[in-house]
Amino acid sequence: MSAVYQKRKYILFIVYICLFMVSVFFYQGPWYELILTFAQVVLVPIITLQIIRSHKLTPYWIIASIIGVLSVTCLSVTSSTSLDLVFAGVYLLYTTVTALIGLERLLSRGNRYIEEGIIDWAFIYLPIGGMWYFAHVGEIQTGFSPIITWMTSIHFHYAAFLLLIFTGLVGRVHKTMVYKIAATFIGLAPIWVAIGISVSRLLELFSVMFYLIGIGFLFTHILKTTFPKKYQKMLVLFSIGSLFFSLSWSLLYAVARVGFGTEISIATMILFHGITNCLCFGLVGILSWLVSFPRQRFMSPTFQKSHVTGGLPVVVPIEAGLHPSGLVDDFSTFKLSNCPDVIKDFYENTSQYSLFSSVRWNYLFYPLALCWHVISKKFQQLHLPVISTRQEMTGEISSVSKQLDGREKPRVWSRAIKGEKIFQAIYSIYEDNAGVNYMSISLPLPFCTMMGILSVHSEDLRESIKITSSSDDQTGVYLFVKGYRVTLPLSENFLIRKVDEQSLKAIHHMKIFGLPFLTIHYDIYKK
Template sequence: MLANLRKNLFSPVLFLGWILFIICYLFSKQPNYLILLTFAQLVLVPAMVKIVVSFNKKGHVIMSVMMIAVTLLHWLADSELAIYLAIVYVLYTAFIALQGVTRFLHRGFVNIAEIAIDIGLIYILIGGLWFFAYIAEIDTGFSPLITWLTAIHFHYSACLLAISIGLFGRIHKSKGYNIVVFILLTGPLLVALGIAFSTIIEIVSVMLYIVAIYWLFKLALKISLPKRQCILLQVSYGALCFTIVWSLLYAFGNFSGIIIVSIPDMLTFHGLVNCFLFGLIGVIAWGLEVPISTHQSYTFPVSRIRGKLHTTGDAHAGLVDALQDFVDTSHLPTVIPHFYEHTNCYQLIASVQWRAWFKPLALIYQGISRWMQQLNLPLTSKQVEMNGVIVKVDERQDGRQAPRAWIRTIDEQTTFVAIYSQHTTAQTTFMNIALPLPFSTMIGILYVYEKDGDLHITSSDGGDAGIYLAMKHYVFRLPLNEHFTITAKNETTLSAVHTMRIFGLPFLRIDYQIERK
């Protein structure tokens, strides 16, 4: 484990951070409390970021320049150069945030532990902007000290804690963990809003934060890690259990007017404990052994088509060549495989039903969808005829196996352009559907199964299944899910229900009546 510690936390750039911090601590002309933020800027954040992000030579140069700029500010804070040195720090935090965005674009809304790390990397930019506001003496509506406290808040409570709980999530999975992560990731913003606008919001957010912190500590007591690392991690999270109580007492004082804990008290106890017991001990704990990410890169084929679709013009019979490729059709009424294999032989009547809470967004989106001629659904729920034609797509242009486009229209307005293909992963064949968008493509990887004589097609059944967005070389999962249920009414008639959810909330349902022409 000590070898891991040397590998993860001993490098020339991190050594430079320690040297510069010691210089600031011994010789700085700035108020003593500023050293708490400097320690995060020069030591803790660079070390934690290095644990989760691999930097090349360029990244190390950027980090070294930042460290020099932060150090110089201890002597040049009152000079004309101060604002330029602060800009250097903002650019560095933007560079770190970009790493978080890039990580997210390679994965998307999946794997909450990795999302926590992404958000932690992005939060540092907010801390950088507040630090710039403090150095540049920008009127934020708060005193300079509160502006500085907000900056340190986003370095410790946002960046460092988010990355730490993300690493924790690589080795622990539970519903309780998911709730804890949600509270702790939204907490820094809620606390900041409370400080800015409402002491009630501040108290409520701190109380939720307390519940989440103590819950996290309870989870840490049960985690299976090497003993030394386990103890350090428990000390780190245990320190938060102590300091968060001081935050609650401070917030209550702001609300009631009865000062129990003052800002100097917060700096002395809350600040120092977070700095060393939470921050430093936490970094050392993860440096002893970095958990490996459980996320697997996407390997399924993705359509290369972006923007407007160019078809061959040659007609194709159905959405699939053989439904048997996806599911055992022996328990399905024959009309269901016939529809998928001879789709052009059928007429569709559709009724689109938007959930009430989503209708304002659907109204705004409709102007965009009409321009794109894609996902262009009516706002009314009355039944409308949906005409369709299936045409071949050049396989060399698309890049997938035997692509064919199902182009559907309502009143001569293009509603959907969906390019159907398929792929097989681990002996499971998925529908691989691409919907071309400007500069991108939405990808639906759908799992097919039979239940009680009905055909089900879903994006939420594990494996490759999901809805993704492909942009350039990025493929990331969207917080969307869809489910189709296809039922045979008789030998020539089907009904289908298509439901969609966003972040688990239902927002769209389309009912289809499908009849053979």
């Protein structure tokens, strides 16, 4: 991190703290409302700034945060005015900007790295706290008392936002199966609490238990985790442990609400639950991570995207008269330890082979496949059969202009069944900074482009190779819309196996959100 950024960051920290001190000295409301103000003005912006320090939207967020924090300060130091809803609305807008950054991070990275996903969901949850705050300031009827409305806003600032942020940071330090269980419970808990408050007191009770289970797993994981500094680990444990303690009061409160035990008053809840969250969990938690802030493991892909998009139907511009014989010029560029000659020959002389395919949809996705079959016929792209009958797939390879596509030696493989186009993919090779080569496959779609970055591995014992989208940060399936990258929740794996010196078998598996939805079997013969 640059020295200039460090200086600006600490200046912003001082601004946030000074604005909170102004709120404390000139506060016009009940003292306990400062618990929420502390989170809004100090805790949330400080930890958010640490996380998004290199994000492209950070300059805009800084402006929004200063205006949002100023608005909360104005609400704190003035009595009720006609501008209260305006100030609360500005704060809500600031939390929405934060959520947009979380959404952008989530879409660009995809569903890999659970610790980063938990942080993204913290950002996305924050505007819910902003909406409850807006309702509290505006005295909007929510079906709950004003104090419950205010406490719900506190919940989404502390137990939703800050807890998820801290959980994500723990995962950056060390990640195990226990951590993944904890992160799953904690990530889903805010939704269950919101549903429980709205639907059923019994469900609210179970949602608090959901929180406690997740925090218990997280605490256990932290005990076995090595931190850069020992006292940082003690601070993190104290912070998470104090939240477990304060949520235990919430559990007793929820138990009393369903008719068991002694009812706990709101004043007692504020005294123990609120102050513990504010100082022991929130403040100590922030200080613990400022000791040593972990960096994310995810490295953003650096591959060159294809500039070719489609229309209705998809038409790929080709260089007339230029027909490469294969999908790659030299398959040895992938530096495989052992690759059967027939597989190498297939990729270098693809046009000399015949393909027979059998498409099998998962029955759960078959209704969607039927709908997509009707739509894709107009696109002439990804127009896969909906029956599993074995059919010959004919094809032609043509060159595509590098100036139009933007990648090295692009060539399109157009495939058809019974003369009807089903697939148009533009193949190229991408080499990363470490000298590792990947298949870069582009599928032009109407006004956008879908790309698969696939790594190639040899499977020595089976005389086969594996081509996958799930090996490292570079690989994946992406959608580009006007230059903006979205990582799709798709994964694909090819297993290509030698049968003999003249034939191959291949299986193409595709999953969405980890669920298998499509398998294509290929029989490949040399003509």
